[in-house]
Amino acid sequence: xxxxxxxxxxxxxxxxxxxxxxxxxxxxxxxxxxxxxxxxxxxxxxxxxxxxxxxxxxxxxxxxxxxxxxxxxxxxxxxxxxxxxxxxxxxxxxxxxxxxxxxxxxxxxxxxxxxxxxxxxxxxxxxxxxxxxxxxxxxxxxxxxxxxxxxxxxxxxxxxxxxxxxxxxxxxxxxxxxxxxxxxxxxxxxxxxxxxxxxxxxxxxxxxxxxxxxxxxxxxxxxxxxxxxxxxxxxxxxxxxxxxxxxxxxxxxxxxxxxxxxxxxxxxxxxxxxxxxxxxxxxxxxxxxxxxxxxxxxxxxxxxxxxxxxxxxxxxxxxxxxxxxxxxxxxxxxxxxxxxxxxxxxxxxxxxxxxxxxxxxxxxxxxxxxxxxxxxxxxxxxxxxxxxxxxxxxxxxxxxxxxxxxxxxxxxxxxxxxxxxxxxxxxxxxxxxxxxxxxxxxxxxxxxxxxxxxxxxxxxxxxxxxxxxxxxxxxxxxxxxxxxxxxxxxxxxxxxxxxxxxxxxxxxxxxxxxxxxxxxxxxxxxxxxxxxxxxxxxxxxxxxxxxxxxxxxxxxxxxxxxxxxxxxxxxxxxxxxxxxxxxxxxxxxxxxxxxxxxxxxxxxxxxxxxxxxxxx
RNA sequence: GCGCCUGUAGCUCAGCUGGAUAGAGCAGCGGCCUUCGAAGCCGCGGGUCGGGGGUUCGAAUCCCUCCGGGCGCGCCA
Numbered sequence: 001x002x003x004x005x006x007x008x009x010x011x012x013x014x015x016x017x018x019x020x021x022x023x024x025x026x027x028x029x030x031x032x033x034x035x036x037x038x039x040x041x042x043x044x045x046x047x048x049x050x051x052x053x054x055x056x057x058x059x060x061x062x063x064x065x066x067x068x069x070x071x072x073x074x075x076x077x078x079x080x081x082x083x084x085x086x087x088x089x090x091x092x093x094x095x096x097x098x099x100x101x102x103x104x105x106x107x108x109x110x111x112x113x114x115x116x117x118x119x120x121x122x123x124x125x126x127x128x129x130x131x132x133x134x135x136x137x138x139x140x141x142x143x144x145x146x147x148x149x150x151x152x153x154x155x156x157x158x159x160x161x162x163x164x165x166x167x168x169x170x171x172x173x174x175x176x177x178x179x180x181x182x183x184x185x186x187x188x189x190x191x192x193x194x195x196x197x198x199x200x201x202x203x204x205x206x207x208x209x210x211x212x213x214x215x216x217x218x219x220x221x222x223x224x225x226x227x228x229x230x231x232x233x234x235x236x237x238x239x240x241x242x243x244x245x246x247x248x249x250x251x252x253x254x255x256x257x258x259x260x261x262x263x264x265x266x267x268x269x270x271x272x273x274x275x276x277x278x279x280x281x282x283x284x285x286x287x288x289x290x291x292x293x294x295x296x297x298x299x300x301x302x303x304x305x306x307x308x309x310x311x312x313x314x315x316x317x318x319x320x321x322x323x324x325x326x327x328x329x330x331x332x333x334x335x336x337x338x339x340x341x342x343x344x345x346x347x348x349x350x351x352x353x354x355x356x357x358x359x360x361x362x363x364x365x366x367x368x369x370x371x372x373x374x375x376x377x378x379x380x381x382x383x384x385x386x387x388x389x390x391x392x393x394x395x396x397x398x399x400x401x402x403x404x405x406x407x408x409x410x411x412x413x414x415x416x417x418x419x420x421x422x423x424x425x426x427x428x429x430x431x432x433x434x435x436x437x438x439x440x441x442x443x444x445x446x447x448x449x450x451x452x453x454x455x456x457x458x459x460x461x462x463x464x465x466x467x468x469x470x471x472x473x474x475x476x477x478x479x480x481x482x483x484x485x486x487x488x489x490x491x492x493x494x495x496x497x498x499x500x501x502x503x504x505x506x507x508x509x510x511x512x513x514x515x516x517x518x519x520x521x522x523x524x525x526x527x528x529x530x531x532x533x534x535x536x537x538x539x540x541x542x543x544x545x546x547x548x549x550x551x552x553x554x555x556x557x558x559x560x561x562x563x564x565x566x567x568x569x570x571x572x573x574x575x576x577x578x579x580x581x582x583x584x585x586x587x588x589x590x591x592x593x594x595x596x597x598x599x600x601x602x603x604x605x606x607x608x609x610x611x612x613x614x615x616x
Numbered sequence: 617g618c619g620c621c622u623g624u625a626g627c628u629c630a631g632c633u634g635g636a637u638a639g640a641g642c643a644g645c646g647g648c649c650u651u652c653g654a655a656g657c658c659g660c661g662g663g664u665c666g667g668g669g670g671u672u673c674g675a676a677u678c679c680c681u682c683c684g685g686g687c688g689c690g691c692c693a
Contacts, residue, residue: 044636054635057673067673091636092673137693179693294691320691327693355620356688381621382687431641432629435621437686439628453641459655470652512633520630523640534657537649544651591655 003107003500006083007051007097008040014077015055023073024063031062042497049088049096050497056093067093104496105484105564111499111571112480116578119502121164128166130338131157133349134253134260135172138236139183140203140396141245142252144440145351145383147404151429151584152380153349154258155515158582163510168343171260172334175233176267177327184229187213191221203399205245212240230267237263252405256422257584269333275325278333278368279318287367293321297328299363316360331357332364339370346370347513349378378513380434386441402442410446417592423585427454430583431519453523457580458588460526463533464573465589471542471566478563478570486561487568491532495572498525502575506582515583522579529572541565 012032019028038058040051056071063070074095075087083103088096111118133153136146157167174180186200190210196202209232213220220228239248253259269275282288282297289296296315318329338346346365350357355377362372385392385402394401408421415421428445431453432438471477487493502521509517543557577587 044638048636052636057635060673094636174693177693182693292691296691314689317691322691324691326691351687352621353687358620379621379687384686436629437622455655456641459653463653463656467652516630520640527640530656531658533652534648534654537651537657540652542652546651591653593655 001106001110002503003099003103003497004040004042004051004504006103007053007099010078010081010083011040011053011055011074011095012036014074014081015059017077018073024070025065028063031059034062042501043096046494048090048094049086050099050493051097052090053095053097054093056095060093071095101485101488101493104493105487107496107500108484108487108568108571109480111574112567116574116581118574119506119578120162121503121507123161123164124166126160126163126165127344128168128342129160129345129347130168130170130341130343131160131347131349132170132172133157134258135174136249137174137179137396138233138249139179139201140236140399140401141205141247141403141405142249143394143396143401144385144404144407144442145394147256147425148380148383148429148438149349149351150253150256150258150404151426152378152434152515154256155426155430155518155583156347156349156378156513158584159506159510159515159518160513162506162582165510168262169260170262170264173233173237173263173265174327175230175265176270176330180229180233181225183232184225187228187232188221188225199397201397201399203396203401206399208240208243208245209235212243212246247405252403255405255408256426264334264337266330266334269330269337270325274337275329275333278336279329281336282332282364282367285367288318289315291315295319297332297364297367299367328360328364331361332368335361335365335370336368339365339368345374345376347376347378349380352379352381355379376513378434381437383438383440386439386443388443389441392442407442407445410442414446419586423454423458424452426584427457427519428452430515433514433516454585455591456530457522457526457576458586459591460530461573461576461580461587462589462591464529464569464576467541467569468566468573469589471562474542474548476542476559476562476566478566480567482563482567483560484564484567486558486564489536491528491536492565492568495525495528495532496568498528499571499575502579509582518579518582522576522583525572525576525579529576541569 015024015032018024019032024031038053038055040053040055043049043052056067056074059065060067060070068089071089071093075089078084078087078095078097083100085098085100087098090096131153133156134146134150136142136149142150153169157169160167182197182200183206186196186202186206187210189196189200190207191214196206200206212235213228213231217231220231235246235248237249239251240246279288279295287297287299289298294317297318298315316328317326318332319325335346348361358377358379361377362375365375366372385394387402392400392402404425408425411421411424412418415424424445428440429438487496505517505521509515541562543553543562547553547557580587
């Protein structure tokens with residue numbers, strides 16, 4: 001059981017006991033029966049104890065008691081608890097707790113016994129969630145901004161699953177309409193040796209695509225634009241074998257550790273007649289109106305609020321006067337399809353520049369009979385790309401954007417490890433809340449990659465692993481039943497408390513759809529361990545070689561304490577690895593120094609040697 | 617003009633479902649490697665939480681207002 005919950009339950013039963021004795025006044029029963037409005041948390045300041053509660057402050061009004069008087073009553077009952085060592089009354093009525101080591105020891109055992117599943121809610125205990133993310137137009141390689149969408153969506157999916165939800169990840173492919181037609185036109189123009197039209201796509205990859213098609217499927221140029229577009233989009237998603245510039249969106253996403261369960265093509269909605277059907281349904285329910293030869297969607301709300309200027313959304317065209325459908329028509333059909341699939345909740349990850357789209361979709365969903373309360377748009381602020389401090393205008397049409405794989409590859413090379421780029425980008429993007437705008441300097445991201453905090457957290461994991469490996473090497477093992485009484489050091493207990501906060505961290509991150517809470521947790525945990533580890537070198541977990549070389553060292557060495565600490569290390573490693581997994585960042589067992597970088601230790605040694613030479 | 621996001625240390629950002637003396641990383645300064653990994657650790661300096669009002673035992677957090685930044689408001693995609 002989680003430590004804070006242990007204390008909360010102890011408080012709850014203390015309250016009940018006091019109520020039994022009539023010490024809390026008349027209406028105490030009803031007050032305590034209501035929803036809990038108080039909490040047990042880690043205090044900001046360590047000298048306030050392991051945990052604190054605002055229970056007396058929160059209940060004082062309802063119980064018509066002075067906060068400190070109530071706190072005093074509670075304290076008297078609570079000090080009798082087996083888990084609580086001492087209670088202090090502080091400030092306006094806070095209760096500060098010091099807990100007995102056994103509470104922390106039990107928490108560590110809980111982690112070790114549960115393993116990687118620690119912190120996860122029972123699977124399928126939550127909602128059935130449809131998560132749409134990326135959905136970038138497949139008319140170019142993925143840029144850094146779409147990368148944010150991919151990484152954010154993916155990690156939200158991971159966190160939601162850890163919190164017990166069932167998640168379907170989906171990519172909506174815009175493979176229909178004007179943009180696609182323009183893409184085909186651009187390919188045709190380049191194939192014919194001409195110029196790309198003004199509104200066309202100018203990137204180098206378009207030329208490569210044209211060359212590839214001419215070489216491998218020349219007949220496609222005779223089959224009409226739609227057929228050509230279809231093939232081109234397919235190639236953009238699947239990639240061209242052996243090509244460096246066109247590895248395919250699917251591959252790019254996979255390299256980022258991002259996967260989708262469903263790739264949903266817009267074109268299929270038109271081909272199957274779903275668009276017409278969805279519009280017919282809206283027409284029956286009175287949501288459509290013909291005006292000036294075009295068909296408009298009229299949200300009920302807007303209609304009822306008459307000429308109110310603050311209406312949610314204006315009327316939207318679904319079918320233009322020339323008979324063709326707008327993208328909004330596809331969107332309606334797409335969401336009708338989602339609704340029909342029976343999800344509890346629909347979540348879409350969108351760039352903040354698309355937020356105008358949200359009200360539209362909400363209105364459409366209401367019109368389709370799906371409550372907009374069960375629809376969520378996660379809006380993330382834009383990514384601005386800089387190169388050496390200068391803003392890079394990023395546009396697919398102009399073909400001057402920075403692709404996500406360019407950046408990843410550059411970091412990989414710098415670090416001498418495939419995957420280092422993905423780790424760095426994911427960690428960097430996820431360490432800011434979606435509401436925070438991201439300035440991404442490609443030069444800085446690669447040049448100063450050593451400063452990236454991801455390596456700090458990974459290093460912590462590598463060190464933890466290293467301790468366990470060393471223990472195995474010298475033949476010291478600890479099974480999950482070994483005594484944990486050797487865990488007594490305040491830092492060890494503090495970290496145990498941190499571990500037991502992991503489940504609620506996952507819950508909070510999932511509820512808020514905010515993976516950055518996991519990032520901060522991982523950093524916090526890594527920091528606490530690294531600090532402990534470096535500071536307690538004089539009191540190592542394992543007997544050093546110099547100790548073990550002495551005859552009969554086992555007699556003077558406290559092996560039980562070592563075993564307890566090994567289990568504790570295992571617990572930390574388990575949680576840290578799981579936190580990184582939720583972020584989609586690898587948890588390496590060892591960190592190799594990047595090429596060309598010398599270990600700081602050698603650096604210092606060299607400097608010392610030079611200094612000596614200088615003085616000699 | 618209307619709507620959404622945002623303003624917290626020199627820089628980048630947490631904290632925003634109200635809690636005690638507002639935090640982290642980076643940058644700066646000063647220390648720490650014979651022993652489990654120094655990509656590490658310890659310490660120091662650094663703040664009108666954009667301004668002003670209000671709500672209450674208590675406000676960075678909630679409400680109002682003003683100022684600054686980003687984005688959006690097409691028979692575009």
